[in-house]
Amino acid sequence: MSETTVALPACVFDPAGVRSAVEERLAAFLGAKERLAAEQDFPTEVVEVLRDLVLGGGKRVRPVLCVAGWCAAGGRGDEGPVLQVAASLEMFHTFALVHDDVMDRSATRRGRPSAHEAFAARHRGRPGAARLGVDTAVLLGDVALVWSDELLHTAGLGGGPVRCGDLGAGWDAHGVDVRAVPRPARHRLPEY
Numbered sequence: 001m002s003e004t005t006v007a008l009p010a011c012v013f014d015p016a017g018v019r020s021a022v023e024e025r026l027a028a029f030l031g032a033k034e035r036l037a038a039e040q041d042f043p044t045e046v047v048e049v050l051r052d053l054v055l056g057g058g059k060r061v062r063p064v065l066c067v068a069g070w071c072a073a074g075g076r077g078d079e080g081p082v083l084q085v086a087a088s089l090e091m092f093h094t095f096a097l098v099h100d101d102v103m104d105r106s107a108t109r110r111g112r113p114s115a116h117e118a119f120a121a122r123h124r125g126r127p128g129a130a131r132l133g134v135d136t137a138v139l140l141g142d143v144a145l146v147w148s149d150e151l152l153h154t155a156g157l158g159g160g161p162v163r164c165g166d167l168g169a170g171w172d173a174h175g176v177d178v179r180a181v182p183r184p185a186r187h188r189l190p191e192y
Contacts, residue, residue: 011071011079015064018086022063025087026054029151046140049118054094054144057110062089081155088151091144098141102134115140 034047063086067075070082100106101114108114113121119140120133 011075013068013071015068018064018067018083019060021083022060022087022090023055025084025151026090027051029087029147030054033147045119045122046136046143049115049122050094050140050144052112052118053098053109053115054091056112058090058093060090062093063087081157084151084155085157088148088155091148091151095141095144095148098137098144102137102141 030047030051034044034051037044037047063083066086066089067079067082070079075082097109098115101109102116106114107117112118114137116133116137118133119136120130123129123132126132
């Protein structure tokens with residue numbers, strides 16, 4: 001029996017290209033959300049502040065690592081869905097940063113006003129503007145979380161969730177061979 005080898009184009013990993021592609025996807029996603037809000041006569045303020053945070057800098061480490069992992073695992077074909085998953089990671093990171101800034105009372109993020117400060121500044125002169133800023137930022141973080149989920153689940157990866165049984169006996173859903181995990185010794189509780 002002879003073997004035939006087919007050469008498939010290898011994944012070309014370009015970190016700068018990943019950052020640029022993720023920025024474009026995030027800008028398009030947030031632009032669509034802003035247009036939808038305007039069409040429905042909703043205030044666009046939330047999307048504007050989120051867009052400023054998401055597109056206002058950052059190293060994009062998570063998206064780069066996401067695509068690097070895909071390439072390392074032999075990624076082939078259309079990279080579009082993977083780039084969208086990478087964008088969802090960046091949106092998820094923004095959710096965490098917004099909530100972190102509220103908890104830490106950080107005035108700035110990447111050299112710009114943090115979300116709660118940006119909202120407070122937009123409403124300066126109104127009673128309770130600082131509290132409104134904090135409350136709105138918490139909700140903004142929640143929106144970023146929901147939108148990261150939307151980006152992930154509309155990426156077009158296909159397939160369904162991985163279940164433990166799909167991996168075979170002895171493997172958990174994260175691909176860990178649970179047979180190799182040391183088991184704690186059984187201890188008897190003292191009787192009182």
